[in-house]
Amino acid sequence: MNSISNSYELLKFLKEQNLLEDEPINWWPNDNDFEIFLGSILTQNTKWTNVEKSLENLRNLDLLSLENLIEVDNEILINAITPSGFKNQKSLRIKQICKNIIEDFEYFEIFCKNVSRQWLLAQKGIGPETADAIMCYACKQDYMVVDKYSAKLLSRFGYEFESYEELQEWLVYGINENYDKISKLYGYEISLNRIYCRFHGKIVEYMKQNPKG
Structure with missing residues (x-):
């Protein structure tokens, strides 16, 4: 070499x-910013093929929005993301970050334009790699x-x-x-x-x- x-x-x-x-x-296999956001969280400690199954389940259940994810029964969300592993932990973290986005930014589009890496790192379960994946691929920022x-x-x-x-x-x-x-x-x-x-x-x-x- x-x-x-x-x-x-x-x-x-x-x-x-x-x-x-x-x-x-842009290499990421999905161009839907909200699915990229969710995929960045779901892909922790698993293969992307498993994440795709979870995203398809969420899509079929019409759960690809902040509001719907917050309101859905936790058991339904857990079952939907089961292919990605750590289903209980990830379901709670997804619900919480969706609530925080609405509280701090109101809309996902505003979140993508204005969120900082520091804000993401302050969220439970979001480490540097996940934060940068969201910033780079979902928010189209220079990370x-x-x-x-x-x-x-x-x-x-x-x-x-x-x-x-x-x-x-x-x-x-x-x-x-x-x-x-x-x-x-x-x-x-x-x-x-x-x-x-x-x-x-x-x-x-x-x-x-x-x-x-």
């Missing part, structure tokens, strides 16, 4: 692999998601990081410092949010295809 000195070079390496040709432009794949891939290049924040800072710095080069790499003006979406997606897809380095 080639050596890299920054995250721009990592992005360039991943782009050469043609990883997202059959994927949505880079870091996950276990990111750490594993960079360890193959000889990089080790002590925290989520340290790894995230390394990934973000190289992108921001080389933004002009990235636009030339893609051949068109590309938003920072979309770069982060696709960069994270490329990391995940590469690691899925190359589980052993």
